[in-house]
Amino acid sequence: MEKEEYLDLYYQMVLIRRVEEAAAQLYQQGKIGGFLHLYIGQEAVSTGLISARQPQDRVITAYRDHGVAINCGIPAKKVMAELLGKTTGVSKGKGGSMHMADVSKNFWGGHAIVGAHLPLAAGLALGDQYLENDAITICMFGDGATNIGYFHEALNLSKVWNLPVLWVCENNRYGMGTAVERASAVSEIRQKAEGYCIPNDCVDGMDVLKVRQAAEEAIRFVRQNNSPFFLEIETYRFRGHSMGDPERYRKPEEVKKWEENDPIGIYRNHLIAKQIASEEELDLLDEKATKETAEAVQFAETSPEPPPEALFEHVYADVS
Amino acid sequence: MAKITMREAISQALWEEMERDPNIFILGEEVGVWGGTYAVTKGFYDHFGAKRVRDTPIAEAVIVGAAIGAALAGTRPVAELMTINFAFSAMDHIVNEAAKLHYMFGGQFILPLVIRTVGGGGRQLGATHSQTPDAIFAHFPGLKVVAPGTPEDAKGLLKSSIRSNDPVLFIEHATLYQTRGEVPEGDYTIPIGFSKVQRPGRDVTIVTYSKMLETSLKAAEQLAKEGIEAEIVDLRTLRPLDMGPVIESFKKTNRAVIVEEGWRSFGVGSEVASRIYEEAFDYADAPIQRVAQKEVPLPYNRNLEQMALPQVEDVITAVKEVL
């Protein structure tokens, strides 16, 4: 990997963190409505994962999607504008936090019904297989999503039809307030892939380089074999499930322990220890991310509200 | 009479029923340790324990399916679907199982089952999380559909739902939980399947239910200032639908506006309007008006969302249309 690439991974993670910290504030000020699910703590997962894809590879995820959107190359300002419901947002202010997508970046959303996008991912891969495209689909979902029927139907089909899809479970140990062990018969989620004879791996999601390496191998496998692969990524969300979560289900000490494993801190130390980058270089990137975030907020706040006509646009693709 | 919130009313009904009958238990996502995402079952887990307040995996089909099975086996489950939008994941079990089993097996199967869920828009949750698909569920014979608009009704109707031997879909509204109202002391029930006049009037009949009761009452207040007295009939139950008070009111006012939060096409308003025409056509002095949600998936943006949802002004305009 070139130095630039190392630094780029760092920058993406810091940018996601800053953007979400700003979003949390805007939420508290009432400028963002609805649900806001922060990705803070999990940044290394999508950053490492998506850095390993080819541009033709598709990405689809659940509602915890701001980080994924940024990793897919959507400018922070368009993410922020969507959070504020502005016309300049990625989904033109119609989707909000949970429903971001940018087809031009091969990012297929942002889906808020738990597990419902897994069958869609199987279908995206089916389309590519059918059209003989050299593309794979990367489908991200939470541990909680592996308990709904959609998950099992999609995995099974992907194996039976040899669909080029990479299933990525972000195991952050909780689905809302329910710990994995309380909801899933197996707490090592990859075992579920075994049940469908899908080759699998498990990786530490707090280490962006490990994620990237595992993702590279997994993506290569899917592309070469034209068949599914399952990657479990162990991670943790530092914030509540969404804003306003009373967090009665976990102890502050547990959160604190994980926060010591901050993926950004780990990576920063690594870059310095391996002399890939200096403190000063990284500080500059931190500043740059802070600046880009401030600009994104400014852009979003000064962007126009959607006009009333927008309400009736896009109900159907066929005009008239 | 005590003045309590809708949340308290629903919570009390559940609590009192569970105290009364040990065979009643709750299952659903985050109902236990979390205390319910709308805090309705707060404190239940500590009081009733893990056997009777069961956190489930995120798996709506098996929540409803298992509740049906457990009901058949002799318990009285109250299943909670976190929101009505997730009921679609359980549609088969609601429609093809719950609504059919008693009839299809010649009355042998008894399903004392309640599915509590939460509907409605207005919270900027976007298209998948803001729906009011009540009419869809009211389409199926065999299922009872209850959707209260006041704390008093919520408490009394939930108790009746729990005591009913039929499957009941009990639809709460996400923006009504803080609404306060008088509730009788002690144990009382309100029977399922009875509409109620919530405000008397002589000039026009407004037929509504759930959240839109609040909207209609506000509209009626404003209309009263102009000397227009609207009579508001609250359906309270969509199936079985009690047209009695609606027809009675219409025969008096000869004009009707139906207000619902869901989409207009194939909605509650369509059903109520045709029944009025069928039963009281000769009494009509003006075409019946329907106020409903604009025919779009609800957008996230606050202004657009509010444009799409029925507002007090829409009700006032519709009333003036029929006068």
Ligand SMILES: Cc1ncc(C[n+]2csc(CCOP(=O)(O)OP(=O)(O)O)c2C)c(N)n1
């Ligand atoms: C079908 C469905 N049921 C319930 C919900 C409500 N809900 C939203 S997120 C969530 C927890 C999901 O947990 P997990 O899959 O582990 O993802 P995480 O939030 O941890 O990223 C639940 C229950 C939903 N959106 N869709």
Ligand SMILES: [Mg+2]
């Ligand atoms: Mg999770």
